Amino acid sequence: MSTIVVQKFGGTSVGSVERIQHVAGRVIKEVENGNKVVVVVSAMGKTTDELLTLANAINPHPSKRDMDMLLTTGEQITISLLSMALQMRGHEAVSLTGWQAGIRTEPIHGNARITNIETDLLQSYLDSGKIVIVAGFQGITASNEITTLGRGGSDTTAVALAAALQAEKCDIYTDVTGVFTTDPRYVKDARKLAAIAYDEMLELANLGAGVLHPRAVEFAKNYGVQLVVRSSMEDVEGTIIEEEVSMEKNLVVRGIAFEDQITRITVCGLPNELHTLSTIFTTLANHKLNVDIIIQTSMDKDTTNISFSVKTVDVSETIEVLDQYQDRLGFTSIEQESGLAKVSIVGSGMVSNPGVAAEMFQVLATEGIRVKMVSTSEIKVSTVVDVNEMVHAVEALHVAFKLGEESVERVMS
Ligand code: ADP
Ligand code: ASP
Ligand code: MG
Numbered sequence: 001m002s003t004i005v006v007q008k009f010g011g012t013s014v015g016s017v018e019r020i021q022h023v024a025g026r027v028i029k030e031v032e033n034g035n036k037v038v039v040v041v042s043a044m045g046k047t048t049d050e051l052l053t054l055a056n057a058i059n060p061h062p063s064k065r066d067m068d069m070l071l072t073t074g075e076q077i078t079i080s081l082l083s084m085a086l087q088m089r090g091h092e093a094v095s096l097t098g099w100q101a102g103i104r105t106e107p108i109h110g111n112a113r114i115t116n117i118e119t120d121l122l123q124s125y126l127d128s129g130k131i132v133i134v135a136g137f138q139g140i141t142a143s144n145e146i147t148t149l150g151r152g153g154s155d156t157t158a159v160a161l162a163a164a165l166q167a168e169k170c171d172i173y174t175d176v177t178g179v180f181t182t183d184p185r186y187v188k189d190a191r192k193l194a195a196i197a198y199d200e201m202l203e204l205a206n207l208g209a210g211v212l213h214p215r216a217v218e219f220a221k222n223y224g225v226q227l228v229v230r231s232s233m234e235d236v237e238g239t240i241i242e243e244e245v246s247m248e249k250n251l252v253v254r255g256i257a258f259e260d261q262i263t264r265i266t267v268c269g270l271p272n273e274l275h276t277l278s279t280i281f282t283t284l285a286n287h288k289l290n291v292d293i294i295i296q297t298s299m300d301k302d303t304t305n306i307s308f309s310v311k312t313v314d315v316s317e318t319i320e321v322l323d324q325y326q327d328r329l330g331f332t333s334i335e336q337e338s339g340l341a342k343v344s345i346v347g348s349g350m351v352s353n354p355g356v357a358a359e360m361f362q363v364l365a366t367e368g369i370r371v372k373m374v375s376t377s378e379i380k381v382s383t384v385v386d387v388n389e390m391v392h393a394v395e396a397l398h399v400a401f402k403l404g405e406e407s408v409e410r411v412m413s
Contacts, residue, residue, distance in 0.1 A: 043074025
């Protein structure tokens, strides 16, 4: 019996007629290996960004429902073109939108989670020998509303389909040759990793490494999907993402992630009471506003300041909500500092190595980079710095933690 393989191709990989033809060739190769193939594609090139610009030119505050209606058209262009390319080469292919493919989501526009996948139709196409091409990044709610899965969400479509169809593997084809120690577009010494553990990849993805959508990694971990990130252009080995990966000798850090567009908000003069923290963050959570690093500073015995970092896009809504509840929260003023970035080191080896955070701070201090906020977990340390220092910080940490060095021996755990 032939096995099912899911292949996903991102925007750059399907960005032109030539590239779609090239992708068709990759798909056919997998079919010729004797596999049943499901292909998930993104919108061509920068189409999603262009659609966003178009919407904003019409209405700077478009409804989220219409935005999803608009953005989902991008992926539909690609599925039909790829299907045509495969048919030109004599292969039977069928293109399916997310909803035709049975991808059900929660009723949230712009950032919906997949709740389940009804695979009957998809399975019947596969059984009849067709190559199935599914539009990434989209689904449908129980009440037939079209939703999107958040930027970069086609990865999640692919992994969720692989889990639902019990595929043998899920290959994420992209414009780099794998997962690197940090973004190779910013750091020239970044090194491709042969393998990385689900938990480390999840941290990196959540902390800004755009190479994989965080929910795709979550799905892969939860359903044990074998995930490989590899190049759509070059035929070279990619990076495997799996449960257990031994740390390389002498290394405690596996990778560095970074993200700009961070703002620090400080709520000043809050009453220094037992419930202050819970009231403020429950209020924000009720409005689905995400906050990241939180710092509380007691000013005197009666008052306290609470600072937290948010994504810059969420600043105005966050401040609006806080203002709305000023009487109940009892603060005197709100301050904000924009132009910040988050730089994080990630590695499962940190659990058993005290002093990694200290080393990070020392490296940054030696480079004259001021750290404005810090947060840690068992496998990561994040710092907030000025955005102008972001790449400098990443480069310095990459050198200090020896991430660019090829020659480190691998040790088995
Ligand atoms: P696709 O359109 O194929 O989904 P993305 O642009 O979403 O591609 O993701 C690939 C990009 O991720 C790369 O071009 C690279 O700039 C960026 N990236 C960020 N961090 C990393 C990393 N650690 N390893 C590899 N690529 C990374
Ligand atoms: N086209 C969508 C985006 O640009 C989804 C994706 O590419 O994964 O975010
Ligand atoms: Mg992507």
